[in-house]
Amino acid sequence: MTTLLHIDSSVLPGEASSSRSVADAFRRAWEEQHPEGTVIHRDLAADPVPHITAAAWSAGFTAPSERTPEQAAAFAGRVKLIEELERADVVLIGAPMHNYSIPSTLKAWVDNVFLLGRTAGETPSAKGTPVVVVASRGGSYAPGTPREGFEFVQNYLGAVLQGALGLDLEFIVPELTMAPRNPAMSELIPLYEASRERAFMDATAKAKALAERLAA
Known part of the structure; x- marks a missing residue:
């Protein structure tokens, strides 16, 4: 059976969020192809993971037998998130632009799963896993636009x-x-609608393409 790791980070709920709506379209198409599969869903807005602490960070560079109880507890939380990433066949991330960058809750997830010598470094443990990011934004930051330089x-x-x-x-x-x-x-609404339609089509197409790729 296949496993999809689905991460949402928008502060807006349901259809009020473009990243959630498009990610849901991907997930529905994925589930149609993998009715027996597993979906691990993390809603970082509703249930945020802890921001990285000194104990959680330093534990990654400390031998298990030498970790303090605080380090061991903090690192156990990181390991759970890392194992979800490593177990996933596909990762789906909703990453809306908040003030030119990603939500702090998503940054916290990244900081937790980023571990040199395991997920990062010479042989990353999840290397090659497909990840689809729905990067919604209120304006346009595409190449050639006035705000291209603000795209982080x-x-x-x-x-x-x-x-x-x-x-x-x-x-x-x-x-x-x-x-x-x-x-x-308001004059940009037609462009917004076209962009939204393309995003939904892309989400469905990418989900089906990845399903076929994994089945091959």
Whole structure:
């Protein structure tokens, strides 16, 4: 059986969130292809993981027999998250842009699973695992746009997930999501709607393509 690790981080619930809505479309298509599969869902907004602490960080560089009780307890939480990543056949991440970067809750998850000598380093333990990131944003930060230089979601996640953890990374980018809510962006609503439609189509297509790839 296959395992999908699905991570949401938007502070908005349900259909109010573009990243959640598009990720749900991916997940539904995935489940249609893998009705017997397992989905591990972490909603980091509703149930955040602890931000990294000195004990949790230092435990990763301390022999198990030499860890303090505080280090051992903190590291056990990290190991659980790391094992979920390592067990996954595919990872799905909803990563909305919050003030030009990822939500702090998603950064906390990254900090917990990033462990030199295991998930990062010369032989990353989850290397090659496909990961699809739904990177929604209120405006447009595409190459050639005035705010291209403010894009720290794809740049950061590309460096960490692909560059350091060795995951096989793809992005789905629904943009201009603030257009229906901001009167100053009303003329951009058609572009927003087109971007949203493409994102849903991409989510379904990528889920089916990955299902076929794993079945091959």
